[in-house]
Amino acid sequence: MNEALWALGRGTGIVALIMFTITLVLGITTRSGRPVAGLGRTGVADVHRVAALTGTGLVLAHVGSLYLDPYAQLRLVDFFVPFLGGYRPLWLGLGTVALDLLVVVTLVSLLRHRVGPRLFKTVHLATYALWPVAFLHALGNGTDAGSSWFTGIALACLAAVAAAVGWRLAPSYEGRGHVRTPRRVAR
Numbered sequence: 036m037n038e039a040l041w042a043l044g045r046g047t048g049i050v051a052l053i054m055f056t057i058t059l060v061l062g063i064t065t066r067s068g069r070p071v072a073g074l075g076r077t078g079v080a081d082v083h084r085v086a087a088l089t090g091t092g093l094v095l096a097h098v099g100s101l102y103l104d105p106y107a108q109l110r111l112v113d114f115f116v117p118f119l120g121g122y123r124p125l126w127l128g129l130g131t132v133a134l135d136l137l138v139v140v141t142l143v144s145l146l147r148h149r150v151g152p153r154l155f156k157t158v159h160l161a162t163y164a165l166w167p168v169a170f171l172h173a174l175g176n177g178t179d180a181g182s183s184w185f186t187g188i189a190l191a192c193l194a195a196v197a198a199a200v201g202w203r204l205a206p207s208y209e210g211r212g213h214v215r216t217p218r219r220v221a222r
């Protein structure tokens with residue numbers, strides 16, 4: 036049973052990281068206003084949202100199964116307050132920081148129409164911190180981090196995020212779609 040919980044904890048953590056990688060890349064694509072073949076513009080935003088919610092569900096399964104696994108020795112406080120863990124407190128604490136950011140970003144996203152676009156956008160920028168923090172947590176805390184398949188997945192995720200963020204920062208990013216043009220004044 037403990038072995039199963041441990042495997043579930045590791046597996047859900049890895050798939051959550053992949054989901055957040057897809058979420059971040061599609062978030063940047065959504066913001067660009069460019070359609071993706073087969074999805075269109077709204078389809079990209081829809082997949083972005085579904086990937087984010089799936090990743091969030093997987094993180095809940097990740098912490099839940101590791102909490103129930105006695106070997107991981109997690110306490111409830113480790114879900115809220117970082118760097119107090121008994122084993123690899125720095126790397127575990129980064130997982131806690133990622134979870135805290137995730138809770139805030141998810142709540143504000145779900146209440147988007149109540150909180151207004153300015154707060155939504157400001158809080159949503161925290162996802163740029165969430166991803167690298169979760170990534171470092173996975174590398175530092177994961178049992179599988181030394182294996183070649185894990186390294187392959189981690190490098191693929193890193194390459195996808197680096198390419199998307201590089202595109203986001205490029206002058207050509209704002210070239211189409213999302214940029215607002217002033218309304219024409221009727222004469």
Ligand code: HEM
Nearest residue numbers: 045048049051113130131133134169173176177178179180
């Ligand atoms: C956005 C949030 C999080 C993500 C994406 C994430 C992802 C991951 C990944 C990918 C691993 C490596 C799994 C492996 O070695 O196969 C891992 C390991 C681990 N995570 Fe998280 N994690 C998150 C938050 C947390 C939180 C909040 C906690 C607990 C407070 C936690 C506890 C652990 C533990 C104990 C391990 C080591 C499991 C082991 O290999 O024995 N994680 N996490």
